[in-house]
Amino acid sequence: MGKDHHHDHDDHSHLSEIELRVRALESILVEKGYVDPAAIDALVETYEVKVGPRNGAKVVAKAWSDPAYREWLRTDATAAIAALGFIGRQGEHMVAVENTPDEHNMVVCTLCSCYPWPVLGLPPVWYKSAPYRSRAVLDPRGVLAEFGVHLPKTSRIRVWDSTAEVRYLVIPMRPEGTEGMSEEALAELVTRDSMIGTGLARQPEAVR
C-alpha cells in the first residue's frame, strides 16, 4: 500500500468483515448506553477463567465417593450440584445420568448448543458444530468411534437431545483400580468429554 492511498484506509483496514461488524455493533450499543463494556469484560472473564469442566469433575468425583451424594444427585441434581457452589445460567434445571456397564449416555443439542455451563463451562466448537449435532442422534456409535470410544456391541447407547432448559450431566463409570483414591485424585480422572458422553473417565495409570 502506497502512502498516497493512506487516506483510503482507516485503522481498521486489517480487520475482517466480522471483526468490523462486531466492533461496530458494540460501539453503537455502548454509545446508546445499552451496554457497559466493562460488563462484557466481566462476562468474558467469568467463562474464560472462573467456570469450566473442573467444576463438573468435582461433582462426579463426589458421586463416586459418597453414596449419599450420589443418591441426592439422582433425585435432585440441581440441588446436589448447587451444594458444591455450581449454580446459575444454563444450569438452572440439572439432571445427572449415570453410565453403567450396560448403558452409555451421551448428550447433544441438535437445535442449538444447550450445554450445562456451571459444571462444564462453555461448549467446545465441535459440540456446537453441524457434524456432531446432525449425527449424534442418528449414528451415536459412529460418533463415539470418532472420539476413540469403542463400546461393546451389546452396550446400549442412550442419547439425550437437550431440546428444553433441562441440562444433562453424564456421570461416567468409575475406573477400576481406584479404590481408596481421594476425591481430589478421582476428579483428575474425569474429563470434560466423559461428562458429555463422548469419552470415558481416564484410567489411574494415565495420570500418574
Next chain:
Amino acid sequence: MNGAQDLGGMMGFGPITIEHDEPWFHAEWERRAFGLTLAMGATGSWNIDMSRHARESLPPGEYLTSSYYEIWTKGVEKLVVAAGLVSGEELTCGQSLVGSAPIKRVLKPEDVPAVLARGGPTERPIEQPARFAVGDRVRTRNLNPQGHTRLPRYARGRTGVVELVHGAHVFPDANAHGQGEQPQWLYTICFSGWELWGEQADPTVSVSIDAWENYLESA
C-alpha cells in the same frame, strides 16, 4: 420453524473436527460477540426463546456457512432492530445516528456474578395436573409451525415413552413470539432408534427429547 438449525439426522457434514488446544474463544471479536450477546440479554429487551428464534431464522445457507459467534452477532443485530433499540441504517453505517430508546436495565460489571448466578429458571407453578406419567406411551404431533418450536423434525409423529416429568416450564413456541410464557408440563420422551430411523437403525440406540405437553398425544 423448519430451519437450518434443526440438524438432527442430516447427513453430509463430514467428520467431527476436534481441536487440540480448544481455546474458549478464537479471536477477540468472539469474546466481544459473546459478552455483548449476554449483556444485551440482561437488559430484558427480549427473552432466550426470541434470541434462539432470531438465530434460527437466518436463511439456511447463511446459517450453515456462518461460524457460531457470527450467528450470535447476526441474532443480536436482528433483535436490537426488532426491539426498536437500533435502526437498520445505524447498523449499516456502523454508528449511532439518533438518541437512545428507553431500556429496562443496563448490566453493570459489579452485577455480573449475581445475574449469572440467578440465571433464567423456566419452571413455573401451574394449576393443571400433568396429563402424562412416567411409563406412558405417547406420540409426538406432526407440527410444522412457521414460528419457533423445540420439537425437532426427526422426532415428529413418533411414538415413545415418558421417562421423566420435569414440572411445568415456559413454552418456547409462545414465549418466542411475545405471547407470554404459557407454561405447560415438560417431559423427557424416549424413542427407540428403530422408531426414529427405521429398520436399519442400531438396535442398541435410544434417543430422547424434552417435549412440552402440547407436542404430545396419547398413543
